[in-house]
Amino acid sequence: MLGFWLFYGAIYAVYWRLSHHRQNTLLLIASYVFYAWWDYRFLFLILVSTVIDFIGGLGVAGVEVPRTQLRKINASIVAAAVLLCTNINYPLLFGSLAKWSAAGLSQALPHRWTDLIVPIVTAVIIGAYGIVLPKLYAAPAERRRRQFLVISMVANLAILGFFKYFDFFAGSADRLLHAIGLGQLGITPLGIILPAGISFYTFQAMSYTIDIYRGDVEPTRSFRDFALFVCFFPHLVAGPIMRAHTLLPQVTGPRARKPGAAEEGLLLVFIGMFKKIVIADNMAPVASAIFQQVATGHAAHLTASDVLVGVYAFAFQIYGDFSGYSSIARGISKWIGFELVVNFRMPYLAVSPSDFWRRWHISLSSWLRDYLYIPLGGNRNGIAAMYRNLMITMLLGGLWHGASWTFVAWGLYHGLILCIFRSAGISEDVRPTGTFGRLKWLFRVTCMFHLTCFGWLLFRADSFATVASMLSILVHRIALSHFAVAALAYIGFHTAILFAIEWAMDGERRLDRFLLAPRAMQITGYLYMTFMMIVFHAERAFEFIYFQF
Amino acid sequence: MRKEPLNSSTSNSDIGVKYPLPWYMAFAAVVFVLAPLEVACHLHLVPLSSDYKTCWSFPARGANVAAGKGIRIAVIGNSAARMGVNPDVLKTFLAKSCGSEVCLDRFTIDGSRVTVWNYILAAAFWRNGVNPDAAVIIFQPGALEDGGDLIPPIAQGLTGPRDWPEVFQDHLPSASERIEFAADSVSALYASRAKWRDKALHVAVPGYGPFATTVNRVNFDTLRAHANSTLPRAGSYHSLKSLLANARRNQTRLIFVLYPEFETDQGTRSLNRDAIRCIQQAGFEFVDLSTSTGLVESQYVDKFHMSPEAAAIFTVKLGEAITPLVKHHYRQQANATISSELPDPEKLSDKAKKGEWSL
Numbered sequence: 001m002l003g004f005w006l007f008y009g010a011i012y013a014v015y016w017r018l019s020h021h022r023q024n025t026l027l028l029i030a031s032y033v034f035y036a037w038w039d040y041r042f043l044f045l046i047l048v049s050t051v052i053d054f055i056g057g058l059g060v061a062g063v064e065v066p067r068t069q070l071r072k073i074n075a076s077i078v079a080a081a082v083l084l085c086t087n088i089n090y091p092l093l094f095g096s097l098a099k100w101s102a103a104g105l106s107q108a109l110p111h112r113w114t115d116l117i118v119p120i121v122t123a124v125i126i127g128a129y130g131i132v133l134p135k136l137y138a139a140p141a142e143r144r145r146r147q148f149l150v151i152s153m154v155a156n157l158a159i160l161g162f163f164k165y166f167d168f169f170a171g172s173a174d175r176l177l178h179a180i181g182l183g184q185l186g187i188t189p190l191g192i193i194l195p196a197g198i199s200f201y202t203f204q205a206m207s208y209t210i211d212i213y214r215g216d217v218e219p220t221r222s223f224r225d226f227a228l229f230v231c232f233f234p235h236l237v238a239g240p241i242m243r244a245h246t247l248l249p250q251v252t253g254p255r256a257r258k259p260g261a262a263e264e265g266l267l268l269v270f271i272g273m274f275k276k277i278v279i280a281d282n283m284a285p286v287a288s289a290i291f292q293q294v295a296t297g298h299a300a301h302l303t304a305s306d307v308l309v310g311v312y313a314f315a316f317q318i319y320g321d322f323s324g325y326s327s328i329a330r331g332i333s334k335w336i337g338f339e340l341v342v343n344f345r346m347p348y349l350a351v352s353p354s355d356f357w358r359r360w361h362i363s364l365s366s367w368l369r370d371y372l373y374i375p376l377g378g379n380r381n382g383i384a385a386m387y388r389n390l391m392i393t394m395l396l397g398g399l400w401h402g403a404s405w406t407f408v409a410w411g412l413y414h415g416l417i418l419c420i421f422r423s424a425g426i427s428e429d430v431r432p433t434g435t436f437g438r439l440k441w442l443f444r445v446t447c448m449f450h451l452t453c454f455g456w457l458l459f460r461a462d463s464f465a466t467v468a469s470m471l472s473i474l475v476h477r478i479a480l481s482h483f484a485v486a487a488l489a490y491i492g493f494h495t496a497i498l499f500a501i502e503w504a505m506d507g508e509r510r511l512d513r514f515l516l517a518p519r520a521m522q523i524t525g526y527l528y529m530t531f532m533m534i535v536f537h538a539e540r541a542f543e544f545i546y547f548q549f
Numbered sequence: 550m551r552k553e554p555l556n557s558s559t560s561n562s563d564i565g566v567k568y569p570l571p572w573y574m575a576f577a578a579v580v581f582v583l584a585p586l587e588v589a590c591h592l593h594l595v596p597l598s599s600d601y602k603t604c605w606s607f608p609a610r611g612a613n614v615a616a617g618k619g620i621r622i623a624v625i626g627n628s629a630a631r632m633g634v635n636p637d638v639l640k641t642f643l644a645k646s647c648g649s650e651v652c653l654d655r656f657t658i659d660g661s662r663v664t665v666w667n668y669i670l671a672a673a674f675w676r677n678g679v680n681p682d683a684a685v686i687i688f689q690p691g692a693l694e695d696g697g698d699l700i701p702p703i704a705q706g707l708t709g710p711r712d713w714p715e716v717f718q719d720h721l722p723s724a725s726e727r728i729e730f731a732a733d734s735v736s737a738l739y740a741s742r743a744k745w746r747d748k749a750l751h752v753a754v755p756g757y758g759p760f761a762t763t764v765n766r767v768n769f770d771t772l773r774a775h776a777n778s779t780l781p782r783a784g785s786y787h788s789l790k791s792l793l794a795n796a797r798r799n800q801t802r803l804i805f806v807l808y809p810e811f812e813t814d815q816g817t818r819s820l821n822r823d824a825i826r827c828i829q830q831a832g833f834e835f836v837d838l839s840t841s842t843g844l845v846e847s848q849y850v851d852k853f854h855m856s857p858e859a860a861a862i863f864t865v866k867l868g869e870a871i872t873p874l875v876k877h878h879y880r881q882q883a884n885a886t887i888s889s890e891l892p893d894p895e896k897l898s899d900k901a902k903k904g905e906w907s908l
Contacts (some may be wrong), residue, residue: 002728262572289767296771486760493753515568522570523578530579534738535745 007034008332015336020254024228027336031233035196038237042195044084044118045159050223050230051077053205055133056152057219057226060145060212064137073223074126078119085118086110145213152209160202163192168403197237199400203367205230208244210371217244225251232338235329238322240343240363247338255337264511265334271508272327274498274529279320281538282494286487287314287460294473295466304474305484311453311470313487314460316495319347322361327508345507346499348452351430351444353418356452359507368397386422391415401459406467410458417451494536501525583738590737595705598741603658604672604706610654611673614681617652619644620875623673625666626687628659629808633855634687635864642868647876661703662692664720667792668707675799683802683875685867689810689853690839693824695720695785704733705740719791766851786827793831804834804871809844809863810853836870838863 011030015023036043051073058065065073089108096104110116136147167190177183208229211217220226229251235242290310293299326343333340343363350356357365373393379386391412398411432441461467505513514522570578595601614621620643624634636655644651656669666686674680708716713731721727733740750757796803805828807821825835848859855863 002725006724260566260568263568263570263575266572266575285764285768288771289764292767292771482756483760483763486754486756489754490750490757490760493750512566512568515570516566519570519574522575523582526575526579527582530583535742535749537742 012335016257023255023336024224024251027232028224028228031228031231031236034233035231035236038196039193041084042198044080045163045195045198046201046231047077047080047227049156049159049202049205050227052155053152053209053230054223054226056148056155056209057212058221059136059148060152060209061219062141062144063219063221069223070130070133074130077126078123081119081122086115149209149213153206156202156206160198163195163198165399165403166190167192172405200239200241201230201236203241203364203400204243207241207367207371208248211244217248220248220252222252232333234333234338235326235340238325238329239361240326240329240341241367242340242363243367246341250338257337260515261334261337263515265331267511267514268327268331268334268508270331270526270529271498271501272324272329272331273533275320275324275327277537278529278532279494279498280317280324282536283313283317283320283491285538286310286490287317291460291462291466291470294469295462299469299473302473303477303479303481303484305480306487307470307473308453309484309487309491311457311460312491315348315449315453315456316491318456318459319344320495330508342508345509346502348449349445349503350448350452351441352421352426352428352448353414353451354421355428356448357414357418364397364400368393372396383423387419390418390422394418406458406461406464409464409467410455413455413458494532497528587736587738590741594741594744595737598744600658601706607656607669607673607707608677610656611681612677612679614652614654615674615677615679617650619650619652620647620683621681622651622653622875623670623681623684624653624655624657624687625669625684626655626657626808627661627665627689627692628657629689629810629853629855630655630687631657631659632850633808633860633863634867635857635860638861638864639868642865643872643875646868646872649876658703662788663688663694663792664716664788665703665707667788667795668703668712670792670799670801671712671795672707674801675795680799680801683804683871684796685804685806685871687806687808687867689808690821693786693789693805693821693827695788704730705737708734710734715791720788722787770852786824789824789827790831793827793833796833797831802833803828804836804874806836806867806870807839809839809841834874836874838866838870841866 007030011026015026018026032043032046035046054073055065055070087110092104093108095101096108136144136151139147208217208219208226212219220229225248229242229244229248232242232247232251287310290302290306290313293302294307323344326340330340330342341363343361345359345362347356347360350359373389376389376392377385378389392415394411394415395408396411398407398409398414401407401410430437430441430444432438457470458467461470501514502508505511514525611623614623622639622643624630624636624639626634634655636653640651640653643653656673658665658669661669670684674684713734716730717727721730750761754760793803805825828835844855844859844862848856848862850856
């Protein structure tokens, strides 16, 4: 994290001195450097995704990419394939160049034909696309629009499907065939490394082309601006997922320092760091201790209360982790003149599943609603179709989180409780006003929190056997342990004050309530957060959970 | 492009609000309050810290050992050595078995590993230009590998800015580790965070001690199981090599003793084999007590630390194992320097070079 702040500081130091044009160039380079930090080879994937949707978006809008620009793009993508995907040993290459060692150079450069597969395949695809492209442009308007959209969707989903789901589906199919006695496919798992943030930037790029198809957005003709829209580094690896109509105008239009943006950014960064360092990293060992004991079969001494606090700890861990990242992303974006959408709004105060999804990972749930649930028919074709659409949407939402059946089960579970609440006609209009109203609201919030926690049990467990064991303990060993009492106090100690601050600010929607408070109160708040981050940062820092999605 | 408000973003800065506390004043206020706290920590809390007191006592205790009569022994290690080696028992045993007076002290820091041991030796002996006859390093499987945090005592208590180049070059490869270490060195408040944390949580959380012990134990076991299930890494002994080089430069005789610990499996053993190869190729002694003490699980207070009774047994075994090494050395030391006694790595037997030593 310290490395990231040095990186950001270096960018910020020059950013506001540059023209808008150069600001975008700087941000694009910074975004690629930031992404290459994880694994530079996957930069190629972002580039491919960017090119597909840039050409696709313009094609949908009926705009031909000028030949010179197309040539530059093609050359860039082939060069990227050569530089990033041919197993060049860069440390050895630079070392050999420094020493003028021919032997070292030959070792560092690609020397097997398999090293050249990616550039060759890229060149072939570009060539084929170059042949098809004039025919696509020449097609009637509606057909052309649809064809470009389909190419864009298929290409994006193919990349996502291969890198994220190939091993999962191949392995599952193999096991299924074996289980029903039809032999095995014999597909060897490829052991593909999941590119960081692939689900986020793929969804964002897809939404751009779809929005153009729907006429909601006009395409940009600047490849650089579009590339920056796809890979804008503050939110690149863990969201929020931005829509073209929200982010693209901020990329293409001039930006200025607004009064108050620095203060809002500072508060968001403080809150985000606090959530990550103090809450998520301290909850992780508690959750892990319980889940690991059950997973490894050392759960004979655990009681229902232990399992419950383990799940509570995970609930706060994932909230602190993910919403912390979103807050930091929003904060640092404000400092450079960008506004990212609010991604969380006190989700554990939801009174129903629908309410929960309006508060949790808002950018994903609204994406799923707009690009999946509504196109499937939403609630327009009768009750049965609505339930089907809800289940499909949530199942795919679960699968989006990871290639595992526990994520699928998590998605299905949320689909199921959404359907149950809708079919039972349970009102969402519950407000904490009056004594009875407060009690009712508290009851509903408590119920929904525990329903959410059941979902987290599916989400966190490494297998269904672990889920079954934990449920068995919850049902059969009802007792309050000293461990659970201590864990509850531990969770409360780390979370209570921040949640009070969030409550006062209505999540992050009313930052002004803090920033317009008396100075002494604000300073106390900053001091509290700073002190907690210095003193209560966990012995071991954990990577952001959502980086893996 | 569609002109639409940022519907799910509610930025007050969109309407140009000027807040009463500018960001630089908020920042300055935090620094203004934390600076005196840092000074108070530095002047008042750090001198009270038992960990730092222990670190600061090393030079005097090292000089005491070096000036002692008879065989002079330093026992180096972490909490396993603190609880597992009884200095009185060891001193009595060695005096009897070697037929000489013995001056012995134990230099331990809880949670320490190879890097910290390097700086314990530096603080206790090398910086003062003195040496014991032997430094016995009690280590666990994996404790000689690179990695693991440099705990605050090393930053605040055992090293200064003059050591930073060596610390950075030999022990801290990544920028974030270096920055963390620098923060630990510069800020007493930051370095003492674990103490603050423990004290606050003991007050705020009922039953925090047993709770923390359980959580740490399970997570430690998980990390260990994960480490053992993955392939051993090769060539990750820069810190150990640095310690060995420093010991040779300062003519200190090192005896590495593998501590008996439960659940030491094959993965860790193969890692140790690499470490032992380094030790023996540098001309130092290695003693394996990991399986020969006959201790059983019930004699441990947890998976790593021995009960006092077990410590007495282990200490005697340790004494038996190192007696021939220190006795031989002590008899010869009058006229010979350590450098001439330590075998030249170039002249080591093939067996030692290949690392074919029993574990």
